[in-house]
Amino acid sequence: MTDSRTIPDIVPDSEARGLIGALPAALRPLASLMRLDRPIGAWLLYWPCAWSVALAGVGGHWLLFAWLALGAFAMRSAGCVYNDIVDRDLDARVERTRLRPLASGRTSLRAAWILTLALCLVGLIVLLQLPRTAQYAALASILPVAAYPFMKRITWWPQAWLGLVFSWGAIVGWPAVTSSLAAPALWLWAGSIAWVIGYDTLYAVQDIEDDALVGVKSSARRLGRHAATGIAICYIAALAGWGLAIWSVQPRALALLTLLPATLHLASQVARADPANGTLALALFRSNRTTGLLVFLAMLTVGLASAGSLSAAT
Secondary structure, X not given: OOOHHHOOOOOOOOOOHHHHHOOOHHHHHHHHHOOOOOOHHHHHHHHHHHHHHHHOOOOOOXXXXXXXXXXXXXXXXXXXXXXXHHHHHHHOOOOOOOOOOOOOOOOOHHHHHHHHHHHHHHHHHHHOOOOHHHHHHHHOOHHHHXXXXXXXXXXXXXXXXXXXXXXXXXXXXXXHHHOOOOHHHHHHHHHHHHHHHHHHHHHHXXXXXXXXXXXOOXXXXXXXXXXXXXXXXXXHHHHHHHHHHHHHHOOOHHHHHHHHHHHHHHHHHHHHOOOOOHHHHHHHHHOHHHHHHHHHHHHHHHHHHHHHHHHHHO
């Protein structure tokens, strides 16, 4: 019998190896499917939701931040499990992903589907807390999310599709506060799409060689040595979208200055990006948690100021 201690339970690029390692052995593969040891994805899914609520002025609905955080965690986890179901054969052929639970045979396909459904039920509970317009906006994301794992097989730009779905919270958060969809949310969505393409290109740098071997397409492979330039263009487009979202709410130059910290942080990422250094690319990718926080503070400042000005005027 194989000694279970010789089988790695956590993928090599985990953020917090001790978290999964502390769980009972039977639960570790399921926790790994959910990427419980790597919360970065949940943060990146959550931030566009939080930005949208913040820019809408919150409207006294502070509990929305907690509900949307729970929803982001559940749906990101469900998405990871679903992605591993679809990609289990490809994952087995890529060095970085070959130890994932389905690819390595440490859990069953049936268990993975049950886990996906359980996580979707958590998402449904969150959905029921939202106004009807926000519910419709959230439900509209189901088909694009389901299609995402197949994009890397048919297009060089699966990162663009990921941008569409990972930014969807921007068009859910605003109607969650206002019960209607408006231009600032759409500009936030557009800016977030560009941001996702940029940071996921950084992430894809890790897998350029393996992706080439197995025939998986990515923006990092397509851009090659020009990856840093492509990321810079995406980040500029992101800042433009966020700036237009702010301008739609508060058309003042001073309001746009709230994006300065995020601008400097993204510029630092671009300056350090190296298509030949996968380890650095991963670290820069993860630093987008900070980008999300900086943009959130900008949106909250503008949203609360705008809401305060409106209240004073009335």
